[in-house]
Amino acid sequence: MIVTFKNTLLLATALTAANISLASARIIEEVIVTAQKTSQSLQDVPISVSAVTGDALRDANISTLSELAVQLPNVNFASEGQRNEQVYIRGFGTNPFNPSFESSVGLVQDEVFYGRAPYFSELPFDVERIEVLRGPQGTLFGKNTVAGVFSLTSRGISEDLQLYMEAGISEHGGTKFEIGAGGMVSDRVGVRVSALNARHDGQLYNYFIDRDEDSFEYSAARLKMLFLLSDNAELELTALTGATDSNFWPNQLYILGDDTREYLQDFDPNIEGDGFDYSMSANTPGTADKDTNTFAAKLSIDLTEATGAEQLDMTVVLASTDMQVTTLADLDGSPADIATIFVDDDYQQYTLEWRFSGRTGAPFGLGEGVDFVTGLYLFKSDYVFHGGFVQGEDAADFILSDDAAQLAGDLALAIPALYALTLTQRDQRYDLNFDRTSESASLFGQFTWRLTDTISVTPGLRMNRETKQADVAGTLSCESIVPVVGGLAPCTFGLVLGANTYELNDQERSVNDFSPKLSLMYAPNDEINFYSTMSVGFKSGGYNALSFSGEQLTYDDETARTIEFGSKGRFFDRSLSLNAAVFYTEFEDLQVLAFNGVFFDVRNAATAVSKGLELDWQWLSPWEAFSLSGALGLLDSYYTSYPGAPSPVADGQDAEQDLAGREVAYAPESSLTVSPKLEIPLGDNLGIQTVLDIVYNGDKYTDTDLDENTKVPANTKLNLRISLGHISRSWAVTVGMKNLTDERTLNAVTDVPFFPGTYYALQAPGREYFASLRLDI
Template identity: 45%
Template sequence: MTRSTPRWHLRPLVLAVALGSNIAYSQTEKLSEEQVEPKQATRALEEVIVSAQKVEQSSQDVPISLTAVSGDMMRDLGGAGLQDIAPYIPNVRFSSDTDPALAQINIRGFGSNPLNAAFESSVGFVQDEVFFARPSYYNEAIFDVARVEVLRGPQGTLFGKNTVAGVFNVTTQSPTEEFSGFVQATQSDPDEIRLEGAVGGAITDWMAVRFSAMDIDKEGQLYNQFLDRYDDKHEQDAQRLKIDLTPTENISVELLGVVGETSANYWGLQLQNLDDGTRAFLQNYDPNIEDDPYNHRTSYDQPGFITKDSQTLSAKMDWYIGKVGAVDELTSTIVVADTELNLDSLVDLDTSPADLGRLTVASQYEQQSFEWRFSGSSEGLFGLGERLDFVAGAFLFQSNFAQQTQIIAGDDLGAYLTTDDVLQLASGNSSLNTGGLLGALNLAGLPIATLTSAVIGDDRYVLDYLLDVEAGALFGQFSWYLDEHWVITPGLRYSKEKKNGVASGQASCAQAALSLPCIMGTALSAENYNEPNLERTETDLSPKLSVQYYINNDTNLFVTYSRGFKSGGFNASSFGGEDLNFEPENATTIEGGLKGEFFNNTLRLNAVAYRTYFDDLQVLAFNGAFFDVTNAASAISDGVELDFTWLTPLPILQVSGSVGLLDARYEDYPDAPAPIAQGNTAKQDLSNRRISLAPKQTASLTPNLQFPLFGLAASTSVDFLYQGDQYTDGDLDPATFLPGYTTISARFSLASLEQGWVISVGGSNLTDEKISGQTIDTVFFPGSYNSRQKSQRKVFASLMYNW
């Protein structure tokens, strides 16, 4: 049995791509002029080509659970980012659809909270074959996308490092032989303008270029009634240049450069569940203070901001060597990359109209990576089997990260010391109060705030964190085709990683010269420390084994065992220098499934059942102001993932959908942090309790109609998207529980077959569901919370031209 691996080629966008899981670029048929005629040609789903195993092959031949999403679909949604396509992918969750820096992604219940800079993401991010180790890259250059592949489960054999939960593998469009491009303008309400475009083609017979760009200007939805501004206002622009060179018929080189800049108001939180004492205190600063987390209104005094810029240069060279001994089609691939990302931010630490504390973070990140691999095939192994395809290589990585965090006392901190909240934090009893006795000292008009601010002066606690990483790996994988039915795919990766760090915390204030304690350091229970020589070296061996049985050329069953490793590190937010080290985590998954195409290739159905076991799971614990990195003992995730695409007997109707079932829970976690209302140091036993940010069900259903209309090609789609109930904070505080919800999106487009014009209108969350993406503890107000609300209803109109 022969399974071809055809090369991917770009199809112009004519119609909206149907949505759903495994909704790749090839799943919506282009309506040709012949198809507009009453007599329809035989329909069939096109092959979906992916690079999930470092070689181009059909997604149906990859023995893991994956979803492929096309760039056409993302543009059809009005210029979407990765967070916008997550609802269509089973068991994948983004905590925020508005944060430009702190992308938290969970796959099968596992991910990494980016609030602590030491925490590397458990979900790897790869773009154009370059692995990026910081979560801020998820929002950097998502434009002119060809496809996004979401690989669920440990991907420790072939991809970068720290991919224990999965990988987002993004491929952007490459230059075409013919001059081509597109331009798209999208206007949305709430007010947002997105411009995206690309142009390029062959300049000579050995050189082709493509230039693409994006510009976003978003007014925002979260209104700050105190500062009279929108606190999620967002501006972003980015440009990419790709150059393809073919100096010989056997060598091809791709040169790539990307730059991006982001400027936004920050950081988009709303108060929730204020008690009477806290409300009375805050009303001195804003009489209209409120704690509704679902009204897109907030009230805090610091004009928070974030600025971010990045630059990436990479080069990829493919050398087709050909036949060497018993090896056929031997190809050498080298990928080298250099990138840097700078970030500067200010946030209102108390998220209130009182000036209690400010948080500034400035960081610089640089990364260099090098990968050299070989791929090819031979006639079996030791003379056995029909064919053997292999990929093997080496990966080198180094990075430098420097961050300074300052927690600065506000002018109203002295007045805050007269509140019951201070007693509650000190005692760990959130119900403790003085009956208003302390609060009476802070009545409007009394000069207590002025007097105390003069005494406090410039008072801050400063955290400095430096981290140098050197990592290397050897990897290999081969697929052994025993006969027309059986394929065995073993793989192995040996990794070694060395980290050197510096961590320090220092209180700074005027009264320190008099040997008096600093206010902010005291409030945080922080001590001065300096650890200049942190060091750890770790090695790992991650195996993989897949067995596939092809019932026929279109349908196969598979079982895959895989293991992943995520390195340990040093706590970037310690307030005393204790417990700076945290240990590596390991993930082991076994999954079995079916991938098939039925009814003359009009129905594609993929189904997977899995179990993942995590050992020494890395988690964050809220310490009153920041999040410390610790290790839970162990965790288990069981689940099912199913997706389908169906070209129905009705010629104009296609239906896509997905279902994810998830049971993610701690197996053993006896010393887990308790809700902060029980005290900063309170513990609880979360053994056999569910993990946060792990909805028990996710589902999508998208019927798509394509039909001729007045000589044009029309398309309309409706998306029904469901996400089940979940906790949104790691301590499983009942106040952070989010019930399940359903949102509805829809689009309608008209396309000119001759000229490539596409006019679209649509919207997301059309029923305007009020949804909290995440609820976490506040810093200063025990028993109260900060909530990050997901976007409200959005409608858009888009004009696109392809040539």
């Protein structure tokens, strides 16, 4: 599939210039978003935004953010349809394999910012709307939004009582039950309760220990209470809790080297390296359990009458959230017991946002008025990580393997002595302890100055001060089972990992950053506008939680600067909407994860560029039964400077390369979604709806070193669903198939510790049937 900028821009220009009006009884409904912290039409937001309603998510049986991302231009997760927190926008994002690595994509839910990437794997429920903002959003959303923002809004409390229920089943043990109910229970008090339970066995089977490896169960509940304190003030309280229990981690060994295959056949004669057969062979029954709790209070006061202003609203959002994660996984992913990894995370966060928004007259009498939002934001988090590696029973035998000799390099001659020493030791492990406190305070402001009835300018600025304090320690331990002359002998596990004991306390860094923004919009009429936006995003540096030696402990701040030109229009009596944006972004001191032979260090990769185009459309055809929606993304993301980048393992241990001019991982050059919809009435009250999603994603690398074996080829997948329901949408029965043609693809390919030249493969889901029953009254 070949798509060019030229063809796309010609299409947009032709539609803009067209002077044709097709009479139609249908019009595209206006979408209200809060991308600029005020409610406004999506058409009036001068940035590239995708907005998906909760009804659209439910109609498509989309349960995860990663499943949604597949259908959005220039948005990628490291998985498709699976729970995953590796999210990338325009080629840049988040890799959670080092726990100290902060997200480049922000997550906001009901106006609360969440500062840890694992929140992305929570399943959304009782959703009103999901907005995806592309490009740096530092002015209004703060740090760690250099690539963009996911903003989720749950259903609010309605004036009338409402009930929503959905029950669904799918292949491979999938079940889902969701409920939401509430409304005003008196003149002054309202309540809404919602809950979700979802489980799935997945398709990946571990025949070595006889269990499903992609199995999970997720349960969550939300309580909202609304108090109308007066005619001008209201208080909303929210409590949200979620729990995930899952097997871990769902990776298959892929492309086994001959030496690795020969070694592992002693443990499993049927060992294979096929990453496309949904089977694996690992000896450790891994787990990943996560619990989250969030409490928020939102106070809204209309100060217009009290102050005599044209319009003035005050909003205070106070929130706390905590998350506990416990993980155990087979580090080598094989039937041999070489090493396991364990993690215990404890995260607590407190935030306060106090802002004012409204409208005032034009300054100095110039123009038609100003819309503004300004405020104060305080953030504090405490993150405690305890994790490490435990040597397995087969580690000593592994030392005699050809893979170990390759990893040892020049020290291969010492392997016999290392093996003999290993036989004299037991309970070998390496523990990492990381304790980080982050505090930041921000002042932000943005105003839209309507110079004329067609021209407006929007400047904005955020000033932020952040301080991080950290204690970092690594402890290598083992027990000698025979007397050692002259004291303790070195632990061989440390020699294999390149690890030693260290302790660095009271580390501290502070930084001031400024995130400005400037937008200019020209709207000749209510149906079309043209805009340009320049913005800056900031991502703070920090401390490496997985340093094995105390070296390379720190990494620097990351900055993104972008310029974007776009247009948003509605044509043919609002039967067609077309939004387009072109962008150019420069990243300085880009933060990346580099594989160190065992796990991932955080480093800075100098500079990178991301440029491209995003286009989305919706068309209600003259034939009332047919409509068409879709999105196109074109992307060119590459390093402009990256000396000392990690090389593919085939180049040798600790080899480096210069990636200047090479593409960035997780940045396919093109992505396209086309969704034709057919709606046919059946009598006066019933209707049947058929939707086919055609989803194309270009090829992409899935590891920083751009190893050819980690490149996932381009692919096209089809999703089909058929719904029968009431025309008021009060109820619907849906059946469908995801990945209709059972296209076998990989989500990600990465290096396996201990086995150079062998890879982990995370396989994308194959064909899956589903059915659901929904009631919404």
